[in-house]
Amino acid sequence: MIQFPILNEDINVQHNFTPESLRDRYGRRIDYLRISLIDHCNLRCVYCMPLHGLQFIPKPELLTPTEIEQIARAAIAVGFSKIRLTGGEPTLRPDLIEIVERLAAIPGLRTLAMTTNGIRLPKMAHDLKRAGLTRVNVHMDTVNPERFRRLMRWGEVEEALAGVHAAQEAGLTPVKINAVVLRGYNDEDVAGLAALTLDNPWHVRFIESMPLGIQANEAIRGYVPNSESLARIEAEHGSLEALNEGELVGEARMYRIPKAAGQLGFINPVSEPYCDDCNRLRLTADGKIRLCLLTDHELDFRTTLREQGMDALKPLFVRAVTAKPVGHQLRHGIYPAQRGMSQIGG
Ligand code: SAM
Ligand code: SF4
Numbered sequence: 001m002i003q004f005p006i007l008n009e010d011i012n013v014q015h016n017f018t019p020e021s022l023r024d025r026y027g028r029r030i031d032y033l034r035i036s037l038i039d040h041c042n043l044r045c046v047y048c049m050p051l052h053g054l055q056f057i058p059k060p061e062l063l064t065p066t067e068i069e070q071i072a073r074a075a076i077a078v079g080f081s082k083i084r085l086t087g088g089e090p091t092l093r094p095d096l097i098e099i100v101e102r103l104a105a106i107p108g109l110r111t112l113a114m115t116t117n118g119i120r121l122p123k124m125a126h127d128l129k130r131a132g133l134t135r136v137n138v139h140m141d142t143v144n145p146e147r148f149r150r151l152m153r154w155g156e157v158e159e160a161l162a163g164v165h166a167a168q169e170a171g172l173t174p175v176k177i178n179a180v181v182l183r184g185y186n187d188e189d190v191a192g193l194a195a196l197t198l199d200n201p202w203h204v205r206f207i208e209s210m211p212l213g214i215q216a217n218e219a220i221r222g223y224v225p226n227s228e229s230l231a232r233i234e235a236e237h238g239s240l241e242a243l244n245e246g247e248l249v250g251e252a253r254m255y256r257i258p259k260a261a262g263q264l265g266f267i268n269p270v271s272e273p274y275c276d277d278c279n280r281l282r283l284t285a286d287g288k289i290r291l292c293l294l295t296d297h298e299l300d301f302r303t304t305l306r307e308q309g310m311d312a313l314k315p316l317f318v319r320a321v322t323a324k325p326v327g328h329q330l331r332h333g334i335y336p337a338q339r340g341m342s343q344i345g346g
Helices: 065-077 096-104 121-131 145-151 157-170 187-194 213-221 226-237 301-308 310-323
Strands: 032-036 082-086 111-116 135-139 176-181 203-208 252-256 263-267 280-283 288-290 298-300
Touching: 032 065, 065 096, 065 280, 065 301, 065 310, 082 096, 096 111, 096 121, 121 135, 121 157, 135 157, 145 157, 176 187, 187 203, 187 226, 203 226, 226 263, 288 301, 288 310, 298 301, 298 310, 301 310
Parallel strands: 032 082, 032 280, 082 111, 111 135, 135 176, 176 203, 203 263
Antiparallel strands: 252 263, 280 288, 288 298
16 A cells, blocks of 8 residues: 555644535545445456456455444544445445445435446345435446447346346436446447437436556557547437536536437546546545545555544544545556556445
8 A cells, every 4th residue: 555655744634624614735625435345346347357366355354334334424524425335346245235224324424325337236226225325326338238248248238227227216316327438349339328318317427448457458448538429429319418508517527418318428537637626535445545546545544443443533534635636647647556446446
């Protein structure tokens, strides 16, 4: 783990703050925590996980439901209000429902969402809704069965679609579908994915591939700027209507095919970095707070919690927020090597 120099120094950590006033050094309000529950997955997407050779986190090093709740409570005490569960594949955690129940009961939490590949949602969506989950993003890169098998490996497109429908029926809405576009795999399928929004109230969001860890070269080789995907969609469906006056909604620029029931989003971390508006920290399944997805700086919350107890977490969160880097360095060819996306939580 890289200890960012600033984490070791006596930096100007803020002491007098309220949950509403805490900002990082660049004036950004950080109120969104992504929690990775596990680094295992039941798929092997080309840009995310290799087929062989990955080492998984040993069970004693995974955060327990109690520890996840303790860290989330400390985050909310310093001003966080939104949590997203992710992985790896979060639905592989046998104690997922308990984790959702514990988090949903914390006063001050406004949204509790989850990102999943959807395969297990038909069995779990109603229980997740009952436990307090607000909504889900389902990851599905193409509606073409053969290309789904090539790109996401180990799964079938019908399974992901069944997950989307299960989320819709359970009221985990609006259902968002995430698609990473990779040249030679699914770059020709973006118009087909966009067509899902014609009759369904779903948000289909196209994500540029980012280089991380062991699969970085796959992401670089297959990178497709989202301007290209947008042009392909317009060639098929006509000019898109820009929503929100073209301004970012979270990390996405939103559009609509005229008269469509749903919306389209374009998430452009590589061609149009949105670091200036970044509002998030990430908690890995082994209890490290990662200050930026695309740099390797981490703070060890699990060891602090296990050795010093939960009172030590709040000051550590203030330190993490204060030390958050200004942004990623992809344009200089610098990207993180230590962990892949499945080991961080996208
Ligand atoms: N397994 C779940 C899933 O696939 O949604 C949750 C974890 S996955 C790491 C979270 C998100 O990261 C997915 O929506 C996937 O599209 C995205 N992702 C994975 N690797 C990526 C990469 N190299 N570049 C951009 N997005 C990536
Ligand atoms: Fe698994 Fe999600 Fe990574 Fe695909 S993107 S391999 S579904 S963790």
